[in-house]
Amino acid sequence: MTQRVVVTLVVMPRRPNQPQPAPARAVPVRRRRRDRHGRGLRGPLVPREVPAWRSRRDRFDDRVLDAVERLEQRWARELQDVEFAVEDIPPSDPAPWEHGEVPLGRFFPAEGDLPARVVVYRRPVESRAPDGPEVGALVHEVVVEQVAHLLGLTTEQVDPSFGDDAD
Numbered sequence: 726m727t728q729r730v731v732v733t734l735v736v737m738p739r740r741p742n743q744p745q746p747a748p749a750r751a752v753p754v755r756r757r758r759r760d761r762h763g764r765g766l767r768g769p770l771v772p773r774e775v776p777a778w779r780s781r782r783d784r785f786d787d788r789v790l791d792a793v794e795r796l797e798q799r800w801a802r803e804l805q806d807v808e809f810a811v812e813d814i815p816p817s818d819p820a821p822w823e824h825g826e827v828p829l830g831r832f833f834p835a836e837g838d839l840p841a842r843v844v845v846y847r848r849p850v851e852s853r854a855p856d857g858p859e860v861g862a863l864v865h866e867v868v869v870e871q872v873a874h875l876l877g878l879t880t881e882q883v884d885p886s887f888g889d890d891a892d
């Protein structure tokens with residue numbers, strides 16, 4: 726059983742001898758922030774639980790960690806004091822052995838209290854490999870080459886699968 730309510734609005738005419746109400750005070754209107762098209766602020770386009778939430782930088786860091794973990798399975802004792810880092814671009818002053826090409830990574834030997842470091846440069850690697858699987862393979866190659874330089878071994882000794890095509 727539904728009840729229906731009817732509301733009637735009656736507009737009463739103003740009496741001529743009634744004083745006019747005082748004008749309303751100018752109060753600044755609080756407007757919600759909107760863009761020029763009248764839309765409100767946008768929320769996140771992708772929920773945090775979805776893999777697309779992670780940035781390219783985060784995904785690249787994960788690829789470097791994956792490559793290091795693969796090598797640590799075999800060389801854990803030799804790599805325990807080595808730091809692995811990711812930087813966006815290499816410094817503008819090249820090392821003496823670099824002949825004009827942009828390095829993909831560098832090995833810095835231990836000096837004083839500083840441990841040995843392997844640095845992978847994200848932007849040059851991403852510019853040479855067009856998509857995800859190829860970036861991962863190139864990151865692995867760079868890490869293997871730098872670790873081989875660190876250990877004084879060949880790349881095939883560091884990773885027997887180095888140079889094998891995954892096709």
